Amino acid sequence: MKIQINEEFCIGCRLCEVYCLVEHSQSKDIVKAFKREAPRALARVHVEENGPVSFALQCRHCNTPSCVYACLTGAMHKDENGVVLHNPDRCIGCWSCIMVCPFGAITRDERGRKVASKCDLCPGRTTPSCVEHCPNEALTLVAEA
């Protein structure tokens, strides 16, 4: 399964970012995640907006993942389910992944030791949180065509 981006339906509400952050927080509680947790969790989906056009973008979990090939340490890897995952413990913040991701879907997490940050498709969930909470089906799950 892959997340499809339907930009014609995106209303720029950024609920995907909110719920992504909550999903990746310690408490998974929206109030605690925003008000009490320090450092605050990071959203791994990002809404891009220009006037009336907007869409939410997260890692595309490419079948030929440039980030995995370019990773100097093996921190970036593709698991047996085809999900591109990142192990922050093995990351040295060299930003090779940022250099090669054609979508610009990897960000710098500089809250502590500098490491990359990206979508992990919400392990443990059947539907990623951004998709589940998108009110307008601007993010949907599709089978790979």
Added chain:
Amino acid sequence: MAYKYLIIGNSAGGIGAAEAIRSVDAEGSLAILSDEPCVAYSRPMITNLLTGQASFNNMVYRSSDFYTENRIETLLGKKVAKLQPSENKVTLDGGEEITYEKLLLATGGTPFIPKMNGLQKKGIHTFTTIKDAEEIRGKIQQQEIGEAVVLGGGLIGLLTAEALVTMGLKVTVVELLDRVLAPLLDPKASAMVREVVERNGIQVVTGRTVTEVLGKDEVTGVQLDDGRWLPCKLFVVAVGVAPNAGLAREAGLKVNRGIAVNSRMETSIPNIYACGDCAELLDFLSGNNRPIPIWPAAYMSGMVAGSNMAKSPKEYDGGVGMNSMHLFGFPVISFGKVNPTDAEGCEVLSKTDEVRGAYRKIVLSGNQIVGAILVEDIDRAGILLGLMRRKVDVSGCKEALIQDDLGLISLPRAVRSRMFEMSVKKNVAK
């Protein structure tokens, strides 16, 4: 011993090949041979090992059960004496013979040492392997080094200098060209990096080289070509690596600067493949083959080689010079052609933020991106690299490319929609 697949080299290229072979052929006997005695490690992390910020366990490139899980036999700490392609055989230093059906040369690069007097003295090092890092670290721990000289103001030279200065040494970098990182950056970005490294205590001498290593048995200093004398007990030569193609040349394979390969990574002799730093890889910008000694190109060309060795045809679509640097935490990314000559008729877009120390330059040729430098604001650099690789006509969005808030939203909708569409399809390249 006999193997279906024999890989010489246990770094990015060799591992890329082994992984590709196993994705096609789960059973065929496979061995990786290397003169280094250890499992594959992140070579760029040797600076972290030198400073003590990482131990070897932090540096392993694949999980501890990688070799057993993938049924890869390891022949480590072994050196190949010669290749005998006519017999599909390699002979090791000790006389042991190994036959193969398919052989991959992933032998990497060898540090290049320019001619100078006094090279036989103790205290001269290169810096490309874990052994180099351990030796230099051991030396610094055992004795009061005080001063060190690094020859080479390229990426390896500056990284070495960064590690040494972090360890409390007084470090001078000597670079033959008139600026640091000359091929990778333009004069402006180069000056910005120089300012950062100098601010962090590294002395940089440009336009000079070392003519003689001084001292009786041990290094006590180096002599520069302007007559200056720099005292040091540690001298690191880091001017670059040359393809390690000696075995291939002796065995009669076609070798130019590196081992010649086609798009399937086949060498001039059947059943022998080459990848990574020892080979001449396709540069997708120029369309020519040349050494592209960078980690991502090694891994990807290795994957292509492995796939073809296992009879799953695949072509290498080419690499390009690209580097992500973060000296003293100062992020700089550059790729492609960054110093176009006037004759090349390129269009250059650039933007500087003096206050924040940010700089961005994009080089275009015929409305296609052919190179870029991003200093400080490196986020989403890959969008530019992707446009360059796919040779996208960017005439409709040039102004947006140079902005530090560049996003896919800045691209024409047709370009973006195609990317989104392809990203949910199987078998998508690039």
